Amino acid sequence: MNTQALGVEHYLAGMRAALDDLPPHEVAEIMEDVEAHVAELSTELGENETIEQRLGSPEQYAQELRQAAGYPPRTERLPVTTKSGRLTRPRVAAWGLAIATGITLLVAASTLREPVFLLLLPAVILVLSLVLVHDRGPAQAEIMDLPETRRIQQWLTPEEGTPAERAITYLKSLQPAWWLARAGLLGLGAVLLAGRDIPGFLFIAAIAVISVFAGPRAKVDRRWLWFSLPASALAVGLLFQVVDVAANNLAYNTSRQSYPVPSVETYENIYVQDENGKWLTNVLLYDQDGNPINASRQYYGCRGSDPEPMIPANRYPRPKIDYENGTCYTVAPSVSAPSSTPDTPPSSSGSAPSSSVAPTSVSPSK
Amino acid sequence: MDTSQLLKGVLDLAVLAVLRKDDGYGYDVVRRLRAGGLNDVGDASVYGTLRRLYNAGMLTSYVVPSEEGPHRKYYSINETGRARLAESRETWRSFASTLNGLLEEVAA
Incomplete structure (x- = not known):
């Protein structure tokens, strides 16, 4: 055999x-x-x-x-374009197809982030390389004859009876299913783009539709491979992306469950201590851009405006705002931190001031 | 007499005739011609004739994929081919009867 x-x-x-x-x-x-x-x-x-x-x-x-x-009798050809010719048209076309398919895969794997027009690069390569060999007929015998193509073919046709051969035969039987799956993936990619990139949506949707016909056509006419192979790369790239997004969502959800994010906590007041353990009053806090650091205030139930509009919001400790019978009034800022605060200010060197001055009215509400 | 010399002139007609009813790929056509009695017909001559008729616009072709081995290219006769077949058949009949007449005279 x-x-x-x-x-x-x-x-x-x-x-x-x-x-x-x-x-x-x-x-x-x-x-x-x-x-x-x-x-x-x-x-x-x-x-x-x-x-x-x-x-x-x-x-x-x-x-x-x-x-x-009725062809003319054989004329001797000058041995200019012998078989060993390196850059023949079929070879350039075959490599063009391979490279364009690779680029398509890379671009597709990031299409939701990168602009879709990057796909025009492989598209141009495909058109140019197909033009080179379009007149060589549907079988593309010259390309199939290249040493590199032969090696791939050998690799794809293992000896009969081996597990590899059975696996490839099985995969080949799944081809029509893949054509449908490919169209589905491309359609999904198009839908994901529809919201923000109409030309990209139309482009990928058109590829999705044509790809359904391209699969069976490519089996008869190898020139359709210039459409079918990159379309597969595009679908596989989109599949990577879908898996990536799904995995990220999953990781985000699990991380939220196990690690509470500290910055989510809100502060209503801030107490500042100097190195000697003395509590400071009327401290103005700013961030690195010079913006005042304002802890959130709660005025629910206060009728009218801010009860202390004249005090800068970033001056700490703040006066406590009390609410009683529909009216709000402020309580003079305390000079000591409330002992019941869950986030006790670091009492690095001094003694805890909470014992010396009783925090009469400063315990933060809620 | 070597029939292969005779065949050369009428192979077009023979090929168009066996494609008249059913489309066929190259080896099909060879088999039909042999089954019809043209035992000496050469494979390569039939394939060459198919190409010539195709290039002359009398045949169309389409490829049918095959799971094992290369795809098969089927040829089918079109209107131009049918017109040529009808015309050639008349030419052949009158030619054959003329020749038959000549041969009868010789025999007599």
């Missing part, structure tokens, strides 16, 4: 060489017919029969075909 496959490849390579003076798209069309022909013949061959015995040499086959098709 394997030696026959080798024989088929060898025969086809000989055919291609014998036709290489014809226009590339014509060669591609011929090779599409011939590949199927030789492959089918090779399954009919007897034990020691070769393709050459059935069809003649590749050169004879090519010669007979040229005559019947």
Whole structure:
């Protein structure tokens, strides 16, 4: 089986060489017919029969075909564009496809944050590289013949009966499901964009719709891979993003449960002590930008305006505001911190002042 | 007499004839021609003829994917091809009867 496959490849390579003076798209069309022909013949061959015995040499086959098709007789080609040519059009096109697919994956993985127009870069690369090989027919035999493509193919076709082979066969059977999942992911990505980027929404929505048809088409016409592969990369990138957002939400929720955030606590008053443990009054507090630090005040139930509008809100300790029978009045600021305060000011060196001066009316409400 | 020389002139007609009812891929066409009695027809000649008829606008083609092996390209005859088939059939009939007449005279 394997030696026959080798024989088929060898025969086809000989055919291609014998036709290489014809226009590339014509060669591609011929090779599409011939590949199927030789492959089918090779399954009919007897034990020691070769393709050459059935069809003649590749050169004879090519010669007979040229005559019947009315092509001009073979002209010798200058060995300028030999097989070893490094930057042939098929090779550039294949790498263009690979690179554009990679960029699409990267951009898609950050599309909700980055502008969607970054996708225009891979789009331009795809169009340019497809233009290079569009005339080579749906089979893209030259690209399939590149050493790098062959290596991928070998890797994707493990020996029969191995677990790897069964896994790949199974994955191939899931392809139609993937086409639908891909359209779904792309649709989801489009919907997520709809609120803030209408052109991006339309762009991705269009890709989602076309991708449904592109999957089956690409199986027949490899040129559709220039759409289908990047569309898959886009969908996978969006999938990463959905997973990322979901994971972040989960992590945020669990962190909120286990660690109370200190800054959420509100202060109603602040008591300041100097290094000798003496309580200070009339201290003005400012932040690094020079803005007054104002603890929140609660005036619920106070009718009218602020009962102490003349005192700067950042002067501490504040007078306590008491509320009684619908009227608010202030109590003179105490010089000592309330002992019942949960956040006791650090009594680093001095003795606790709470014992010396009784906090008569300063215990913070609530 | 070597029929392959005769065949060359009429292979177009033969190929169009076997595609008249059903579309077929290259090897299909080869098989139909052989089943019809053209045992000497060469594979490569049939494939070349298909390409020529296609390029002349008498056939259209479409690819059918196959799970194993390469895809198959089917050819189907279009209106231009049918017109050519009808025309060639008349030419062939009158030519054949002319030749038959000549051969009868020789035999007589």
